[in-house]
Amino acid sequence: MKNIYLCPHCGANLNPSVKIVLVAIHRGRRGLILLSPMPGNYKFICDRSLADSMDVGDLVKFQCPVCSADLTAPRDKEFAELHLAASGRSPRRVQFSRRYGTHATFVISDGEIAAYGDDADEFPQKNFFGV
Numbered sequence: 001m002k003n004i005y006l007c008p009h010c011g012a013n014l015n016p017s018v019k020i021v022l023v024a025i026h027r028g029r030r031g032l033i034l035l036s037p038m039p040g041n042y043k044f045i046c047d048r049s050l051a052d053s054m055d056v057g058d059l060v061k062f063q064c065p066v067c068s069a070d071l072t073a074p075r076d077k078e079f080a081e082l083h084l085a086a087s088g089r090s091p092r093r094v095q096f097s098r099r100y101g102t103h104a105t106f107v108i109s110d111g112e113i114a115a116y117g118d119d120a121d122e123f124p125q126k127n128f129f130g131v
């Protein structure tokens, strides 16, 4: 079943093909970044000059490529947030760490949180306050 990621602000489909397409902003550089639609897969493709400027631990800002809204999660600035629609399910929220090299993703639905990534354990507060 295909996961469809949506901008929480304008509702645009952010993975019209396979990869999720976002704008990444870091140290004044802007570029397109392609992310895997599989939660827990942290392989990404982005503009080389942008990738070269990122060091582990740096906070990266993500924007919607359609409406340019800041995708930082409203209740947790360490994370970016997208909406995830799949047929036969109610929409969920997906939050992933904005820190380069921090592998933590949370898929949040009504009363339920699924954690992905090696570093998800570092965010135990998600289990209590993330919803």
Ligand SMILES: [Zn+2]
Binding pocket: 007, 008, 009, 010, 011, 012, 064, 065, 066, 067, 068, 069
């Ligand atoms: Zn948007």
